[in-house]
Amino acid sequence: MKIFEALRKDHDKQRALLKILLETQxxxxxxxxxxxxxxxxxxxxxxxxxxxxxxxxxxxxxxxALSRHGVAEHHQIDKLIAKLDDTEMSSPAWLAAFKQLTEKVEHHLAEEEREFFQMAGKALSEKEKHDLAEEYLAEMGS
Known part of the structure; x- marks a missing residue:
């Protein structure tokens, strides 16, 4: 497995959780x-x-530059989660903030998959792609 498949598997899990949460009340x-x-x-x-x-x-x-942008988006996602944590879950404000989080996460995942993965594919060797996947999966407990 290459790093891209390992990341995409987790991206799919995140998308599923976002979708499920949008249906909760x-x-x-x-x-x-x-x-x-x-x-x-x-x-x-x-x-x-x-x-x-x-x-x-x-x-x-x-x-x-892409790497720095990706890390910056992780920080934006962290800020949105902090905002959600400080908002009453039953309020309309929570759902509005959650929709913001959903948009940001989906944008980030799509950008990674459409742009970052292609550029990374050129920058990393085949061995690096496999080694990074192994290390990533080990850290994730997969």
């Missing part, structure tokens, strides 16, 4: 449970992705 146990799963998935993914995808790409001139 109020401060229900279901919403609380899926929101915690989403937060955990985003946090562990961001750490491992920065370590085993962005950090190696920061070594190459042609991918450093």
């Amino acid at each position: 109020g401060e229900s146990p279901t919403r609380q449970e899926y929101y915690q799963q989403l937060k955990d998935a985003l946090a562990t993914h961001a750490i491992a992705e920065e370590r085993y995808f962005y950090a190696p790409l920061m070594q190459a001139d042609e991918t450093i």
Whole structure:
């Protein structure tokens, strides 16, 4: 497996959690449970992705700007999660903030898959792609 497939697998899980959460209502146990799963998935993914995808790409001139942009988007996602954590889950403001988070995460994932992966594919050797996937999966416990 290459790093791209490992990342895409987690991206699909994040998309599924976002979709499920949009269908929940109020401060229900279901919403609380899926929101915690989403937060955990985003946090562990961001750490491992920065370590085993962005950090190696920061070594190459042609991918450093994209890597910095990706890390910056992780910080924006963190801020939106902090805003959600400070908002009452049953309020309309929570759903509005969650929709902002959904848009940001979906934009970030699509951008990675459509742009970053192609540039990274040129910057990384085949061995690096496989080694980074192994390291990423080990950190994720997959």
